[in-house]
Amino acid sequence: MLVVRNLRSGYGSIAVLKAVSLHVGRGEIVVIIGPNGAGKSTLLMSVTGLVAPFEGEVEFEGRDITAVPAEKRVGLGCVLVPEGRRVFATLSVRENLELGAYHVRRNGLGREVRHDLERIFALFPILRKRERQMGGTLSGGEQQMLAIGRALMARPALLMMDEPSMGLAPVVTASIFKTVLTLREQGLSILLVEQNARRALSVADRGYVIETGQMVLEGTREELLNNNDVQRAYLGKDYSAINE
């Protein structure tokens, strides 16, 4: 599905990622955990093409997309739900969703957009209620649903999510992660970046730990939960015991 090799990426002359490699298999939920500033968002931005990498390769469905511009990658099915939701505040919920289908329409499948909309409303019934409301008036949780819905309108094969739990109440976060599992059942591959490691690992099949721009650990959910470094640094386990 997604294969990344030796990605070196960053901003200006500063490299944030130093030779990062990872992969996401078909139908897999893969989570990347790591501290603030480790390069998690830069990694997603580089995979979507929003940041141009200095070096390295990105393969999507067997095709080298390193040189493919961001807007074309969306058309290929490689879609990002950005950090902080970024819904269009002055557009209605429906307009936000329809914008997500921009490529679907351009590919002459405009007639199917209506059907896709129905799917999103089935997944997030609250969005149907708010159909005509401005995006900016939604609650944080609703905005997150809208951002996911907008991404799904692009008919992704790989859905990337950057900190979907950010700023959300625990109960809302739980429902967002439940949606992640539902989407995987529908055949999507998901690459998830999260600071809420415990929550993210609870839905993940596999994960990577990134620290200061370098991958340091990879493993199944169980392996990462079993790793003492992960427990100490990201799950807060035995915090007091370790300081003794």
Place this chain on the structure above:
Amino acid sequence: MIFNKSKETMSRDEITQVQLERLQMTLNRVYRNVAFYKTSFDTQGVGAESIRTLEDLGRLPFTTREHLLSAYPYDMFAVPLRDIVRLHSTSGTAGKPVVVGYTKNDLSHWAECTARLLSAAGITDQDVVQIAFHYDLCTGGFGFHQGAERIGASVIPASATAPDKQIMVMRDYKTTALLSTPSFAARLAQELETQHIHPEKLFLKKGLFGAEPWSENLRREIEERLHITALDNYGLTEIMGPGVAGECEEKRGLHVNEDHFIVEIVDPATGAAVSAGETGELVFTTITKEGFPLIRYRSGDMAAFLCDPCPCGRTFCRISRVSGRTDDLIFFGGTKLFPADVEKILLAVEGTAPHFAIDLWSDPDGSEVMEVKVEISEKVFAIDKLRDLESVRDVIRRRIEQVLGVSAKVLLVEPKSLRTDADGAKFRRVTDRRRK
């Protein structure tokens, strides 16, 4: 049966990607956590970031046995001791052993790796598995034990007890699979004959043998005498223990668990990769180990890559059965020792560097014998008291047993009798006439 089909039948592209990712992560971890590797990479001017392909691995320096010995006991560990849940060590050295630590995940991977080997040998949850490896600091017993349990087999931790007891267990507990060293299997075959027990009276069908190099001849002999299929497996404590590589029922070489280890084969003299199909020294890099990761460890074992695809469906690369050593390591009674270790002991006993030779042979009852011939010094010879000589011999024997963990016969010989320089023949330190 393939134990973990999604892993063991990955395409070459998938294997390469997984190996590259895990190699890069291992390098990042050892650079951060193991002083030896930080120094070694820094002085060589190679960094984890410069390793972009699996071929780049060849630019990194080797890790040798000497490096590990000088890191005794914990300097090569990549995690704090509180994260270690098991310790094993190498056997049979007169100096310090190599101490190896395992985290929870390391133990889980180890069980997976040995479970794959057992599955590849046709062992299932229906089998009764008798493990006749030592259950101690050595890795043999515990390593296979976890894998056999993971498969769900009925596991008998027989350990390396006396042959007659093994036979009793084997017959009465209805053992279907035997795990041991090949020499011990031969010893058991002899014991069966001594006790006049026909192999068909047993339930034994399969044997997995390893921990020492053995020949196709010995394989045929074990198979005929025990009426079983005998398969080879390979592992070494420094890298993990058993579970590194093993034969499938095709008997066409040993599949390496490539999602946990990267194997290279190099010319022992130059360290350069040998060309395809040529025999050289096996060099291992661990790519999932958390506690005791090693980069390019020189095993001292000689083998070759087998490149044609295996009909069993496993896609992991295969190595030939180990054909020899780059050094004079002796495999004896389930442990390993160097002649230099014997020399160290003799030095301590005699107070002088005595000349010695080691003879190895198989007794008619199938057991292996090691005899250490030691020249007594002129001084001692002059005393010429039988009782003194006997006590010297006993001290040597006891020291060898205590330090190296092997029981050897000791024979004292006249001064200068071991040297054959005069007739021009090259002095042979070790004469091995065991069946192999």
